[in-house]
Amino acid sequence: MALKVIILAAGQGKRMYSSLPKVLHPLAGKPMLQWVIEAAQVLNPENIYVVYGHAGEQILAFFQDAPVQWIRQTAQLGTGHAVAQVLPYLNPEDEVIILCGDVPLISSQTLALLTRQLTQQALNLVIAKFENPTGLGRIIRDEHSQILGIVEEKDATEQQRTIREIYAGILATSAANLLRWLPKLSHANAQQEYYLTEIVDFAVNENRPINGIFAKRPEEIQGVNTRSQLIQLERYYQLQQAERLLSTGVTLLDPTRFDLRGELAVGQDVIIDVNVIIEGKVTIGNHCYIGPNTVLKNVQMADHVEILANCVIETTVIASHCTIGPFARLRPGSQLAQGAKIGNFVEIKQATIGPKSKVNHLSYIGDATLGEQVNIGAGTITCNYDGANKHHTEIGDHAFIGSNSQLVAPVKIGEWATIGAGSTITKDVPSGQLSLSRVKQQIIPHWQRPVKKGKE
Ligand code: UD1
Ligand code: CA
Numbered sequence: 001m002a003l004k005v006i007i008l009a010a011g012q013g014k015r016m017y018s019s020l021p022k023v024l025h026p027l028a029g030k031p032m033l034q035w036v037i038e039a040a041q042v043l044n045p046e047n048i049y050v051v052y053g054h055a056g057e058q059i060l061a062f063f064q065d066a067p068v069q070w071i072r073q074t075a076q077l078g079t080g081h082a083v084a085q086v087l088p089y090l091n092p093e094d095e096v097i098i099l100c101g102d103v104p105l106i107s108s109q110t111l112a113l114l115t116r117q118l119t120q121q122a123l124n125l126v127i128a129k130f131e132n133p134t135g136l137g138r139i140i141r142d143e144h145s146q147i148l149g150i151v152e153e154k155d156a157t158e159q160q161r162t163i164r165e166i167y168a169g170i171l172a173t174s175a176a177n178l179l180r181w182l183p184k185l186s187h188a189n190a191q192q193e194y195y196l197t198e199i200v201d202f203a204v205n206e207n208r209p210i211n212g213i214f215a216k217r218p219e220e221i222q223g224v225n226t227r228s229q230l231i232q233l234e235r236y237y238q239l240q241q242a243e244r245l246l247s248t249g250v251t252l253l254d255p256t257r258f259d260l261r262g263e264l265a266v267g268q269d270v271i272i273d274v275n276v277i278i279e280g281k282v283t284i285g286n287h288c289y290i291g292p293n294t295v296l297k298n299v300q301m302a303d304h305v306e307i308l309a310n311c312v313i314e315t316t317v318i319a320s321h322c323t324i325g326p327f328a329r330l331r332p333g334s335q336l337a338q339g340a341k342i343g344n345f346v347e348i349k350q351a352t353i354g355p356k357s358k359v360n361h362l363s364y365i366g367d368a369t370l371g372e373q374v375n376i377g378a379g380t381i382t383c384n385y386d387g388a389n390k391h392h393t394e395i396g397d398h399a400f401i402g403s404n405s406q407l408v409a410p411v412k413i414g415e416w417a418t419i420g421a422g423s424t425i426t427k428d429v430p431s432g433q434l435s436l437s438r439v440k441q442q443i444i445p446h447w448q449r450p451v452k453k454g455k456e
Helices: 032-044 056-062 078-084 108-116 175-182 198-204 227-247
Strands: 003-007 045-053 068-074 095-100 125-130 138-141 146-153 165-174 210-214 250-252 259-264 270-272 275-283 296-302 312-318 326-332 334-336 343-345 346-353 358-361 364-370 381-383 393-396 406-408 412-415
Touching: 003 032, 003 078, 032 045, 032 108, 045 056, 078 175, 078 198, 095 108, 095 175, 108 125, 108 165, 108 210, 125 198, 138 334, 146 198, 146 210, 165 175, 165 198, 175 198, 198 210, 227 250, 227 259, 326 343, 343 346, 346 358, 406 412
Parallel strands: 003 045, 003 095, 045 068, 125 210, 250 270, 259 275, 275 296, 296 312, 312 326, 312 334, 326 346, 334 346, 343 358, 346 364, 364 381, 364 393, 381 406, 393 412
Antiparallel strands: 095 165, 125 165, 138 146, 138 165
């Protein structure tokens, strides 16, 4: 007996009004389908089959390396028809879980419950009670509370539409059942589709046990058919993450203005100001401050780091006691050693900034290695690009670069060297030397400013 998971993802998602297939729409930075695949993987199934169809090339291109088997449904004739495409791959002894690519937050705990209570005979349905069940399949029960069927909204009577108990689009049963039931599906319904939900009728006729399994939280089985539903789910997820961080010793100054689109590991006594966005994998040490309107993507940060407002930092490693910003941009490949300081309107790219070195104002440092206690004056530019290739700049310990200097790479500035302000440096500068390239200042004696005509 093997566990197999089928994920339905062939639909277009008409109600999204989008050129992007619905299951590629991101929730917390990750396509909905990826959430579902990851939840399935936790169950360690023998196979995960994804039924795809609409915008298939786009989906396959995105999920090139996903550990799943792709099954094409050429015409989207309904959820029952979609599952039927997988029948040739099933053995009667298999257990099967069916998930929807548009129900992204399903938890692996609920899925585990679903299989734990499964017997060869049974049909297990994930259900919930919704305040607003509009658009969803309603659970019909008899007077003994036994499940009798699922009625789609479009096929429901006025009275059935008042039912608040809904089917989540997720079920588990044996492959033997599916092999017997699916060929019998009809499409005599409002949408002329082969509804998977019709198998409930067959189970009732065969007297098979039908179990309704309540999801732990209704949000985890919230399906996404519209952008509004996607955003509601996004806000729910974000608030949950914010609460989790607060409970582990992080201060989020406003939990409703924090977005986690990836993974965040945080130390203690960290303060995260409003409108911070975390992407990819980010780690933050102890006693750090992250200023408002900051984006951190794939950043590793040690203790006592201060990021002031409005910084964008990507793929950067920051040692302890660094200060960055406000308005700094650190691009991929940046590395800041202990106590380094990056000030306002500074861009750093693929550069190592040594311990206690300072780049305080309006500078571009790209493809460079700075030693310790280097001082970069305002408006310094590493001219790293000759139009064809990138070149490196090396600046030794304690060097002082005067303001408004251009360092034309490849170039080396020695330890304790000084560059006079306004210089264009094209040759290496030896240690301890002063180098200047600016034009000598002149004083023109008795010079008079021009005066407007007619005013003499
Ligand atoms: C479905 C259920 C409904 C349930 C709801 C929960 C049916 C008939 N209805 O309705 O009872 O309350 O989910 O969210 O099953 N798909 C295919 N191929 C198709 C049609 C759909 O792969 O031919 C996929 C879609 O991409 C989607 C999933 O199946 O991921 C569900 O289809 P959708 O059209 O969204 O069904 P709902 O109307 O939401
Ligand atoms: Ca749906």
